[in-house]
Amino acid sequence: xxxxxxxxxxxxxxxxxxxxxxxxxxxxxxxxxxxxxxxxxxxxxxxxxxxxxxxxxxxxxxxxxxxxxxxxxxxxxxxxxxxxxxxxxxxxxxxxxxxxxxxxxxxxxxxxxxxxxxxxxxxxxxxxxxxxxxxxxxxxxxxxxxxxxxxxxxxxxxxxxxxxxxxxxxxxxxxxxxxxxxxxxxxxxxxxxxxxxxxxxxxxxxxxxxxxxxxxxxxxxxxxx
Amino acid sequence: xxxxxxxxxxxxxxxxxxxxxxxxxxxxxxxxxxxxxxxxxxxxxxxxxxxxxxxxxxxxxxxxxxxxxxxxxxxxxxxxxxxxxxxxxxxxxxxxxxxxxxxxxxxxxxxxxxxxxxxxxxxxxxxxxxxxxxxxxxxxxxxxxxxxxxxxxxxxxxxxxxxxxxxxxxxxxxxxxxxxxxxxxxxxxxxxxxxxxxxxxxxxxxxxxxxxxxxxxxxxxxxxxxxxxxxxxxxxxxxxxxxxxxxxxxxxxxxxxxxxxxxxxxxxxxxxxxxxxxxxxxxxxxxxxxxxxxxxxxxxxxxxxxxxxxxxx
Numbered sequence: 001x002x003x004x005x006x007x008x009x010x011x012x013x014x015x016x017x018x019x020x021x022x023x024x025x026x027x028x029x030x031x032x033x034x035x036x037x038x039x040x041x042x043x044x045x046x047x048x049x050x051x052x053x054x055x056x057x058x059x060x061x062x063x064x065x066x067x068x069x070x071x072x073x074x075x076x077x078x079x080x081x082x083x084x085x086x087x088x089x090x091x092x093x094x095x096x097x098x099x100x101x102x103x104x105x106x107x108x109x110x111x112x113x114x115x116x117x118x119x120x121x122x123x124x125x126x127x128x129x130x131x132x133x134x135x136x137x138x139x140x141x142x143x144x145x146x147x148x149x150x151x152x153x154x155x156x157x158x159x160x161x162x163x164x165x166x167x168x169x170x171x172x173x174x175x176x177x178x179x180x181x182x183x184x185x186x187x188x189x190x191x192x193x194x195x196x197x198x199x200x201x202x203x204x205x206x207x208x209x210x211x212x213x214x215x216x217x218x219x220x221x222x223x224x225x
Numbered sequence: 226x227x228x229x230x231x232x233x234x235x236x237x238x239x240x241x242x243x244x245x246x247x248x249x250x251x252x253x254x255x256x257x258x259x260x261x262x263x264x265x266x267x268x269x270x271x272x273x274x275x276x277x278x279x280x281x282x283x284x285x286x287x288x289x290x291x292x293x294x295x296x297x298x299x300x301x302x303x304x305x306x307x308x309x310x311x312x313x314x315x316x317x318x319x320x321x322x323x324x325x326x327x328x329x330x331x332x333x334x335x336x337x338x339x340x341x342x343x344x345x346x347x348x349x350x351x352x353x354x355x356x357x358x359x360x361x362x363x364x365x366x367x368x369x370x371x372x373x374x375x376x377x378x379x380x381x382x383x384x385x386x387x388x389x390x391x392x393x394x395x396x397x398x399x400x401x402x403x404x405x406x407x408x409x410x411x412x413x414x415x416x417x418x419x420x421x422x423x424x425x426x427x428x429x430x431x432x433x434x435x436x437x438x439x440x441x442x443x444x445x446x447x448x449x450x451x452x453x454x455x456x457x458x459x460x461x462x463x464x465x466x467x468x469x470x471x472x473x474x475x476x477x478x479x480x481x482x483x484x485x486x487x488x489x490x491x492x493x494x495x496x497x498x499x500x501x502x503x504x505x506x507x508x509x510x511x512x513x514x515x516x517x518x519x520x521x522x523x524x525x526x527x528x529x530x531x532x533x534x535x536x537x538x
Contacts, residue, residue, distance in 0.1 A: 056357035063487025
């Protein structure tokens with residue numbers, strides 16, 4: 001077939017030739033790379049020129065150095081605001097030998113609402129955010145309530161009864177078990193309140209002394225009913 | 226058999242015998258991909274004229290800045306260190322508010338980014354301090370050139386225009402923000418490491434029993450089988466690295482400002498562990514605060530008292 005096509009178009013071999021051959025109009029440009037940089041070896045005995053030292057500016061004064069514990073700063077200012085007398089702090093202070101401990105029966109009087117009493121089974125110490133967990137039984141149902149000791153809603157906290165022996169746990173969660181559950185502390189609290197009332201009546205506005213029963217304390221001497 | 230051309234035909238005759246104008250003109254195909262015989266599009270802009278009632282093309286840097294104009298803050302933010310959490314009580318109502326405490330430490334304006342030079346307006350802020358032996362020479366030159374001590378943390382805060390560029394070297398304290406205003410915080414959240422699908426994406430996991438063996442927390446199937454393509458779709462949620470990425474918390478209220486100790490008390494929680502760096506800026510979802518610091522001049526900031534004593538002594 002090729003031979004026939006060649007015979008039909010005898011000049012067909014020209015086209016490829018003409019196409020491939022560089023046209024005399026087009027100049028062939030041989031691109032040459034301009035050597036802008038070139039390697040220049042360092043002279044062997046070049047003098048050592050040390051780099052100019054950059055001076056650093058001294059740092060400004062630091063808040064961090066001035067106030068090392070910002071959380072403590074905020075917490076102390078809050079406690080000073082919420083507990084000006086320091087009663088709330090001392091009641092749960094570890095330095096206070098008469099402080100309330102876990103296992104004690106505490107009575108929390110609230111600004112709005114009924115007072116709540118119960119066994120303290122947990123003291124969570126977090127500065128101004130500290131709280132206590134009280135457990136009681138109301139209508140034969142176990143009830144636990146958290147109270148923040150610095151909350152303005154908490155008017156006062158009283159120790160109704162102390163535990164005979166110091167608890168050997170920090171959190172008395174085992175008291176939720178039926179075996180260890182104290183049940184209702186209502187009777188103890190009522191007896192305490194009666195004795196307080198009687199004492200108040202006897203003292204008739206006299207100085208409230210230390211009570212007979214193992215260190216009952218009043219946190220706030222606010223008017224009791 | 227066709228007649229063969231003599232080999233002498235293969236070479237072109239000399240130029241004077243065959244001038245270039247005699248040669249056949251081959252089509253010049255200048256278009257890179259494909260070619261067309263149609264006329265070149267001379268009036269391609271006639272559909273996109275401003276008078277055509279069509280929206281103007283917004284693909285330029287200027288248009289990008291204009292789009293951002295509403296959400297870019299008027300003034301710079303600050304860098305702070307998260308110190309921890311606590312709570313505040315309102316003495317009247319007794320309402321407890323959980324709060325995060327952050328501290329500002331030697332927050333200074335380090336450099337500016339301008340529209341002419343960099344294409345946008347921003348303030349480069351630095352916080353903390355680094356010994357100069359721990360700073361690279363290039364970075365030290367940057368700090369020294371601006372007259373600022375080497376900073377441990379450096380970041381940029383974009384601002385709307387040049388009126389938000391606070392003076393270089395000016396010290397910014399917590400009173401940059403006012404009590405009650407809202408801010409946005411950005412910080413890297415706690416890194417959890419490589420976590421499974423249950424923790425990372427909240428997958429259900431599998432049953433505890435009914436013959437399940439060693440597969441209680443597995444993610445299960447990762448996709449349909451034949452018919453569904455027999456492949457895992459892109460973006461399939463799987464176990465992997467969790468946390469450690471930047472998290473923004475928007476519209477956080479500033480509860481307290483303690484200029485003496487450089488403390489800011491923010492409402493609620495913000496991302497990150499204690500000691501992490503937090504970028505705090507005016508909230509973009511609330512009206513901009515009306516503070517004099519917006520216009521270039523930084524109000525006289527309280528410096529930490531230690532320096533005052535040192536200077537006085």
